[in-house]
Amino acid sequence: MNNRVFFIAFVVLLVALPVLPSPEFWITLANYIGLYALVALGLVLLTGVGGMTSFGQAAFVGLGAYATAVLGTRYGVSPWVGLLAGWTITGLTAYGIGKITMRLSGHYLPLGTIAWGLSLFYLFGNLDILGKYDGLNGIAPITLFGWTLDTGRKMYCLIWLVVVVCVIGLQNLLNSRPGRAIRALKGGATMA
Structure with missing residues (x-):
């Protein structure tokens, strides 16, 4: 089978899945696939x-998920404002950690990223405000144009819309001048 035909069949199935009488497990699985795709x-x-x-x-x-959840559950912030705050907090944290970690090279870079990942994992698991290892409950659902996205089928459309927008954005980034600089990083700092 041709790759193009396979891709078109996949897109048709992706669009039709939430309206088909499919098991809820399929929707949940597709939602997780979309989130992991991001x-x-x-x-x-x-x-x-x-x-x-x-x-x-x-x-x-x-970090982004916990920032959004804490702002929503503890402080009553709108989920959309919480998402923006979560992106901002994550971006600023990634920038700060990146400034430190990007100075590493060779085997030290992957080891440094493992250390940051593990330290944040244990930090999240030991803070009472984050519910320790049990997590947080009572997170308000997102509302989009008066439509409450409180089920997996409703979230499906938003998740996959974000995935498509991010894929298009990534393709545009890679075809731009900064994208060529990112590609050049593979050849070393001198190439970039």
Whole structure:
């Protein structure tokens, strides 16, 4: 079967899945796939395109998720404002950690990212405000144009819309001047 036909069939199935009488497990699984695809896009950019090894991606995902959840549950912040705050907090933290970690090279870079990932994992698991290893409950659902996304089928559309937007954005980034600089990182700092 041709790759193009396979891709078109995949897109048709992706669009039709939430309206088909499919088991809820399939929707939940597709939601997890979409969320993990977002993380994988970041890894592809960093590792596959940039040539840098990172084992700390999950820590940044957790940081953004916890920031959004804490702002929503403890302080009553809107989920959309919480998402923006979570992205901002994660971005600033990643920038600060990156300034330190990017000075490492060779085997020290992956080891440094493992250390950051593990330290944030244990930090999240031991803070009472984050519910320790049990996590947080009572997170408000996102509302989009008056439509409450409180089920997996409703979240499905938002998750996959974000995945598609991020894939298009990543393709545009890689075809731009900064994208060529990211590709050049694979050849070494002198090439970039």
